[in-house]
Amino acid sequence: MEIRVTTDSNRGKGLITGAALLGGVLTLAACGGANGDDGSQAAHSAKPQHENARQVDAAAARDASQAKIDIAPQDGTTDAGLNSDAKVTVRGGTLTRVTMTSVDAGTTVAGTLAADGSSWKPDTALARATKYKVTAHAVDSQGRKAVENSTFTTVSPSDSFIGTFTPEDGSKVGVGMPVSVNFDKPVVNKQRVESAIKVASSSNQQVVGHWFGDKRLDFRPQSYWQANSKVTMKLGLDDVEASPGVKGIQNKTVSFTVGRSQISTVDAKTHKMTVVRDGRTIKTIPISAGSKEHPTYNGKMVVSEKFKQTRMNGSTVGFAKKDGKGEYDIPDVPHAMRLSASGTFIHGNYWGKGIFGHANTSHGCIGLEDVRGAKDPDTDGAWFFEHSRLGDVVEMTHSGDKAIQPDNGLNGWNMDWSQWVAGSALQ
Numbered sequence: 001m002e003i004r005v006t007t008d009s010n011r012g013k014g015l016i017t018g019a020a021l022l023g024g025v026l027t028l029a030a031c032g033g034a035n036g037d038d039g040s041q042a043a044h045s046a047k048p049q050h051e052n053a054r055q056v057d058a059a060a061a062r063d064a065s066q067a068k069i070d071i072a073p074q075d076g077t078t079d080a081g082l083n084s085d086a087k088v089t090v091r092g093g094t095l096t097r098v099t100m101t102s103v104d105a106g107t108t109v110a111g112t113l114a115a116d117g118s119s120w121k122p123d124t125a126l127a128r129a130t131k132y133k134v135t136a137h138a139v140d141s142q143g144r145k146a147v148e149n150s151t152f153t154t155v156s157p158s159d160s161f162i163g164t165f166t167p168e169d170g171s172k173v174g175v176g177m178p179v180s181v182n183f184d185k186p187v188v189n190k191q192r193v194e195s196a197i198k199v200a201s202s203s204n205q206q207v208v209g210h211w212f213g214d215k216r217l218d219f220r221p222q223s224y225w226q227a228n229s230k231v232t233m234k235l236g237l238d239d240v241e242a243s244p245g246v247k248g249i250q251n252k253t254v255s256f257t258v259g260r261s262q263i264s265t266v267d268a269k270t271h272k273m274t275v276v277r278d279g280r281t282i283k284t285i286p287i288s289a290g291s292k293e294h295p296t297y298n299g300k301m302v303v304s305e306k307f308k309q310t311r312m313n314g315s316t317v318g319f320a321k322k323d324g325k326g327e328y329d330i331p332d333v334p335h336a337m338r339l340s341a342s343g344t345f346i347h348g349n350y351w352g353k354g355i356f357g358h359a360n361t362s363h364g365c366i367g368l369e370d371v372r373g374a375k376d377p378d379t380d381g382a383w384f385f386e387h388s389r390l391g392d393v394v395e396m397t398h399s400g401d402k403a404i405q406p407d408n409g410l411n412g413w414n415m416d417w418s419q420w421v422a423g424s425a426l427q
Helices: 049-063 190-195 380-386 417-422
Strands: 068-072 087-091 094-102 111-113 119-122 131-139 145-153 163-166 179-183 197-201 208-211 216-220 230-236 241-243 246-248 251-258 262-267 272-277 280-286 299-302 305-313 329-338 345-349 366-369 393-397
Touching: 068 131, 068 145, 087 094, 087 131, 094 111, 094 119, 145 305, 145 329, 163 230, 179 230, 190 197, 190 208, 190 216, 190 241, 197 216, 208 417, 280 380, 329 380, 345 380, 366 380
Parallel strands: 262 393, 345 366
Antiparallel strands: 068 087, 087 119, 094 131, 111 119, 131 145, 163 179, 179 216, 197 230, 208 216, 230 251, 241 246, 262 272, 272 280, 299 393, 305 329, 329 345
């Protein structure tokens, strides 16, 4: 299933966490299967696809929680205010728990839940130039649960700029994880800024930067990082001028470890995914990918976020009916892992019956058999979630769609090396 708010004009489809998250590019989790994979309901491959879709939509509507959580600022915001912008509200239900953390420091922000459970807000002003993550839980009158997640960065002063980055300092990631830096203000002096950021690996692989527009700079080697290597980034932006009168305020060194190599290849024609770890196949899993009408992107996609359970709503990614409601709205999608900024996920699916290994039925996501509540560790969805980490690669093949764009998520591996190098301001 897939939340896709893509910039492609030929369809309505369309990073990452941390003081190390690509600010400003993530969309609300929403990926639904018109026929059962990612956002609607049980679909049987023996029935016509349009009939499956109607049944899925109807079943999803019956089961979906009426609690609708709204988190402000919007997910991906990079210039949030410090005093009154942050707030969580709910319609058609009651908030049960809200957690807000400073991603960089790992500290929890104290907040107050309204007596009637209708809203939550932090108790004090937020810090400047800081990335925060909010997770909110709610229930409706029938006890059906809902959950929402949002990550945003607060504003820096007008005469300074900051870069938020992924992955997090001290983290262990898969071999596909690039270093990605998002700036809160446009960079005019790209050469000066890029030269102030040094990325090196213990594997001695050549690492080159590539600009996606004027606010995002990614670094990667020609091929995936070598397993069990260490990557260090020196962010020497203090007093570096990004544009006239706007200077950097950061001077820090961060590092992360590359763990084992895990590359999973999904074949839309055979409806199977082959998981290869350190060159050895460890599991083959039946899947359901995007339908003919909404195929999954082809290409190499990097896991950038993981949610044990999340909501996916088609209205947030262009899959809306005439009444404005989403074609699907699933409040409790289990074991979801983001593969693109526009909404492609690989996730557990409890509503699609008989489709795994046999039919492609989703709005673009990759579905694995699972159970509601994400409580069964023996399902394929649970297994893949527990055996995956941020930075692992999922490569989609034999889909009817084109290759994913390199800047849609952390997916620069879909650009050949000569093009990548040409996008550096230092070449």
